[in-house]
Amino acid sequence: MSAKAWGGAFSEATDPRVELFTESISFDARLALVDIRGSQAHAKMLAKVGLLTNEEAQQIIDHLNEIGQQITRGEFEWKTELEDIHMHIETALIARIGDVGRKLHTGRSRNDQVSLDLKLYVREALQRIDEALEDLQRAFVDRYEQDREIILPGYTHLQRAQPVMAAHYWLAYCEKFQRDRDRLRDCSKRLNVLPLGAAALAGTSLPIDREETARLLNFTDVAANSLDVSSDRDFLAEAIFSMSLIAVHLSGWAEEWILWCTTEFGFLKLPDAYTTGSSIMPQKRNPDVLELIRGKSARVIADVQQILTLLKGLPLAYNRDLQEDKLAFFDAFDTISACLELAPSIVRLAKLRADKINARLEEGFLDATTLMEYLIQHGVPMRTGHEVVGHLVRLCESRGITLAEMPLADFQAVNPLIADDVYGWLGVKNVVAKLQSYGSGGINCIEEQVEEWRTRLRTEG
Amino acid sequence: MSAKAWGGAFSEATDPRVELFTESISFDARLALVDIRGSQAHAKMLAKVGLLTNEEAQQIIDHLNEIGQQITRGEFEWKTELEDIHMHIETALIARIGDVGRKLHTGRSRNDQVSLDLKLYVREALQRIDEALEDLQRAFVDRYEQDREIILPGYTHLQRAQPVMAAHYWLAYCEKFQRDRDRLRDCSKRLNVLPLGAAALAGTSLPIDREETARLLNFTDVAANSLDVSSDRDFLAEAIFSMSLIAVHLSGWAEEWILWCTTEFGFLKLPDAYTTGSSIMPQKRNPDVLELIRGKSARVIADVQQILTLLKGLPLAYNRDLQEDKLAFFDAFDTISACLELAPSIVRLAKLRADKINARLEEGFLDATTLMEYLIQHGVPMRTGHEVVGHLVRLCESRGITLAEMPLADFQAVNPLIADDVYGWLGVKNVVAKLQSYGSGGINCIEEQVEEWRTRLRTEG
Amino acid sequence: MSAKAWGGAFSEATDPRVELFTESISFDARLALVDIRGSQAHAKMLAKVGLLTNEEAQQIIDHLNEIGQQITRGEFEWKTELEDIHMHIETALIARIGDVGRKLHTGRSRNDQVSLDLKLYVREALQRIDEALEDLQRAFVDRYEQDREIILPGYTHLQRAQPVMAAHYWLAYCEKFQRDRDRLRDCSKRLNVLPLGAAALAGTSLPIDREETARLLNFTDVAANSLDVSSDRDFLAEAIFSMSLIAVHLSGWAEEWILWCTTEFGFLKLPDAYTTGSSIMPQKRNPDVLELIRGKSARVIADVQQILTLLKGLPLAYNRDLQEDKLAFFDAFDTISACLELAPSIVRLAKLRADKINARLEEGFLDATTLMEYLIQHGVPMRTGHEVVGHLVRLCESRGITLAEMPLADFQAVNPLIADDVYGWLGVKNVVAKLQSYGSGGINCIEEQVEEWRTRLRTEG
């Protein structure tokens, strides 16, 4: 009982099973270094306003440093009865420096302290995810040279639709991950608002200087309402949601490449080092990493649900339910980090199989839309052109030929505006040469886009 | 069959049950006006680049205006076999102006068209939610005068913790809704990127000018990758998530006020016009609106789940699954809008019951923390002060008195540093006068904060 | 105000926006007929115990019948201010028969009434889903004749693994839907417990006979605790969850067939009547129905989230949040019903393309596992056999041949136990002839299984 920071008014010891049930040290120990950083800033501020002497503050800072090193070296002992990371570190400090240590918690409570720790931790976590995303973008852009000549079918409804340069796929994912990075950045704006000093829920009668703490910890703003601080986990929900969209993007990419690795598609070969085998079927090479990336997205999506469901219907201010918030965040962060660590290598090492791709590239009338646009250019209204080409496709299907194999006379029988130059619009190579709108999958657009991406990623890196 | 825009290559009519299953007109009809706005901008752009004459463009614009008015007046006939809003409007246009109408769909597909419509719709929807949130903030701030003198218990773990000014509660919710508004604004940045011109998935060989369309529709940027556009629903997921946090904030407020309306708390009285009765129990006055607001948050949370689960594992580019995206968004938007329409009135009309609140305000040792801070100011280390006050609280409990009722001698017996001025720190009135940190619930802080909010809301309004 | 059944203690009229916000008639009108059925049983019971005369009961029953017919004919007027279906029907009854109508609500409240209505409705709904599932199973089993000769690759990790008879796929889905049906049946056990008579939350002092009502409505049991009844929505959560697993099963089947419809797989052709085209690409035939079935599964999954999140953290007994429960159920039910209405036709009308399937059937070493089992039968330990075959597969790959094309000498060079009869184990036809374990995809097992399914479905139908 005496171990508890709050034992004063209690006449009965805590049931050890309750300690086990309520402890968070098994998962919040990873907040140790940010907790120390926050406490050091707090101590400096307390000294500035005279609630500590400079010597006391320095003593606290030094010993916290040592405790931090102890933790980093794995020499710190965790005890369930000390509940959480805050109590562990404060208790260790008091064990070292007695009454001076007993002063550290002046003008704060664990409610604002844990909010601070989380914000510091999440800020760094999002920074690391941002870097991983950039690395992944780089991996996609770097494929440009090796896939330079490769044209792929583009799909809608998983049906072959129109051809695009292979790199058009790579850049599509770069765009998605760029939005993810932008969202992380927006998220940071709300992270960078200092909660410390809200104390339990009402602020304090002590003359603390929250602006100073914010300055020391690189926060851009100070939270303006202590009831809000004590209950606010928006920043976690937003961070987890941002990660869930990253997970969704990764899952789509994984699905696509799993398809491309099938015997049937045959577009892609993963290196043996990134596939695994079967315990029973000797011939198997399975894209397990991609499957797990797809599967793991479900966890991150569920983490969004956990945090939102957790927060729903809680009155002001702090409720102990909030302790579970960390589990959702850590789970999402660890999952996304693991996926993002492997993804760039897979992107870099996978090989497109040009032979397999090209062997069937003219299947599926990928040039039908361009033929329709040829007609539009010759004055045929779009809807009419659409019908004309639909008719031509059926003709080809019945004869088992491609549009490019259709004789000119047959074209002209259907629509006399079609001239000999039509063959310059047919076949996938011609199509990707013709595609010209900004953002299209045509050869010229892709080149420009790759250049832009290179510049952007160079500048950022 | 002939009704279909895409019937050309088909030899068999669609099963009517399939039409019913795949139609979206029953819910995307609400996109009618943004669809028209988008088509008009598209037509202007086509004229600029010469794919339409100016006369053709004007004819299209005028007739679309008329169709829009017809829809607004409820005189437009919806037909399941025309599938979606895009086909309805284009078909009506062609019925009016024939071949010129057939040219409208030049250089675009329904894939980029629906993305455009959604972005236009969501942009306006978020704008409306933002205004509703501002109105709700105003309602909270406006309570300041009437609740000026009222002190409320602040809670953690739903246990009485420290006293705060009533308005501190109101401003806590203002902070939460302000973050919501900031998130909506961030969301808009990604909404304001033009998808149109991505066509089906590959862009087009036609010389369209996407910058021009963006300019006409007030978009700040043009989407750079057509595969991405065709598959991207990030903006919907992000908008729905933003609404889910609004729902969570509303649910917490509703929960709190439901508690406050109980016989046991008795803090709050809702006007009869905002409560309902029981079909069996004649005495009941139920806070149904608040309960439904709390309950409805579950829907919006589930909408986040729907959109993320929907998107998970879809390969590039457009897949028909995406049609279901609108249901999630409309559901979330309608739910949040309905809640936000009623919430300000409830906030404005509910009455705090000062008599009931004050009758028990000194229960729960709300001044214990301030007493501890008194000790800290007198040099007692915080942890020691915490223990001392814990001990004093137990003493009071055993005697059935408040801290303010404790004789000085008894205080001094426990800690001789306590002097006669301690009584100026005890009792909730003294506490809220002493609370001074920025963001605290003390009387002075609240006054400043209210002033800031008034300025902010005045400026914005 | 006078319209309200509960207006007695109120001094102020309800805000019309509150009526709009709290009404449920827009979605609970579909409970009309079960509400009437429940009220009729209730009236009979009231007569039995003497709270109504027999004449009164009969009058109520007759007029409720007429009201039901009015509703069925679409001649009943719905009014927002009458809130819900219960008030509409009772009000109409009172309008017809005055004081006798005023007696119907004796000994019940809307809390147990709505629970009864829901249980009656859900009971029928699950029955209909069960029938639809059986129809779908029948459609799969009925494919047996037409696909009798067709062997398909079986996949794990979407990599070709071992061959199975086509019907093995069909029966796999039958198994899944059978479990779904079993779950629905289990669900019914908890549906068939009568809530009526719990009244508001505490039961009643009136001498009602709940056993009698249960008997009249075909319930097998009477709920034993009124607080529980008033708050219980387990049966809805369970029904929605059961539907979510159906949705998941449908989504997997849809995914598979979408893959099979690609140019790359080419296994399956959907009839034109079940595909749709593109507004821009004239050649497209898209499996939209399957995509929507896959996409719609996200809604049903989200409905599970909604109901669980809704229920979380609600104290006893009835809370108005529960009104939202119906939305989750109706949404799930309508979605699943729509999918199950179309699925059997798709199953029946889709054609396997034997030519395309067979053309590549020997790709992917589908016989490797059987070769390993051949070695096991010759005394080679399984793990050793696995390595041997792995080695042989690599050899084949390097030479570009299948295992069946490997000369015997080469087999024997690797393992001398391999004899000439090995060729009877190689090639997919041999493999499906050899597969013999119960539940396997081999030709004989399938035949037996199909027979069993036919019997089972015949008996049930």
Added chain:
Amino acid sequence: MSAKAWGGAFSEATDPRVELFTESISFDARLALVDIRGSQAHAKMLAKVGLLTNEEAQQIIDHLNEIGQQITRGEFEWKTELEDIHMHIETALIARIGDVGRKLHTGRSRNDQVSLDLKLYVREALQRIDEALEDLQRAFVDRYEQDREIILPGYTHLQRAQPVMAAHYWLAYCEKFQRDRDRLRDCSKRLNVLPLGAAALAGTSLPIDREETARLLNFTDVAANSLDVSSDRDFLAEAIFSMSLIAVHLSGWAEEWILWCTTEFGFLKLPDAYTTGSSIMPQKRNPDVLELIRGKSARVIADVQQILTLLKGLPLAYNRDLQEDKLAFFDAFDTISACLELAPSIVRLAKLRADKINARLEEGFLDATTLMEYLIQHGVPMRTGHEVVGHLVRLCESRGITLAEMPLADFQAVNPLIADDVYGWLGVKNVVAKLQSYGSGGINCIEEQVEEWRTRLRTEG
């Protein structure tokens, strides 16, 4: 590479980061003992059909026993590169007994093996949860004696509604947990279907006897389709869902008791051993365990989402995504187990505070409904009675009295049917004596119900 069971066809070693990413041993190690049990049954069956000699089978069984003991003693070394529990145990077996060990995996694959392990594990897990639920029911029922005299307000909309005996609350939770137990039992029916022998996805050509394995492992049935087995995780989804409803029930109970522990309600006192304090506020006693139980329900709800989202859209048969299934189950099971371990003690040790409860028990017109029923008994139509009592309540409110304090003359002025005996229906004590319907909260019903529960729990225990 040589460590891999499937390395035969591979020319490149696995990237160690891939091993780390794809390993499951960090969480599936807890399947060790069921994996061994399953393998032993498998070996016995192999001996029965002659694929092993009896000596080989016995050797395998004995060494697996020893390996199991090694694991139980914590002396077994886990290695990431051995991927999962199956490979660890098989590798250890081969290290001990060479070629005999290499034969164990005959006629099975990890796909059916892991399904077996999971079913065995889940079967035991649900059994343990069932026992914990029974213990919790017992704790509620055991409160009957101590709370025998206590009447509590029953609530709807959290507004005081009607009085019920305290034990009526306890039994309401017993009912909910009984349905949970019934669901677990239903779940078991589908668990008890043997997957083993489905092998990878197609069954096997070896003469295995699955009925025998089922018999040895106490399964009641054998799964009939190998493709289904390889992909089926219904049993996990169903088990997790069943736990989510338990979580929801616990969350409602927790919410209720958190409310009852407030200063405002004051109904309940938790023992100090089950509350915790504040690091800053010396007077606090927080119901943290209840709050965490409420909060943890969000995790279990999210686990349902994870498994459903994971399974959505996966084609047949096994996909590696499924590996993530265990995380959802273990998380839900651990969470529920932890909550159920503490809940009975809290139920047993909490004290109702009769003084506080009784002090305000006559507030809120808890007898209004019974008064209405008094009128009904005197022939007043229910709706009329409702209005009359509504009017009387307003009268009382305006005078600040209870119904029991209303003079007879005033009653009769409103309705002359009211006689002197009305006072026997007013006041909460009279009400609970009058409540008589089956399942009501009246004193007699409760007594009977408690007796039934005692019998039921005695018989089961």
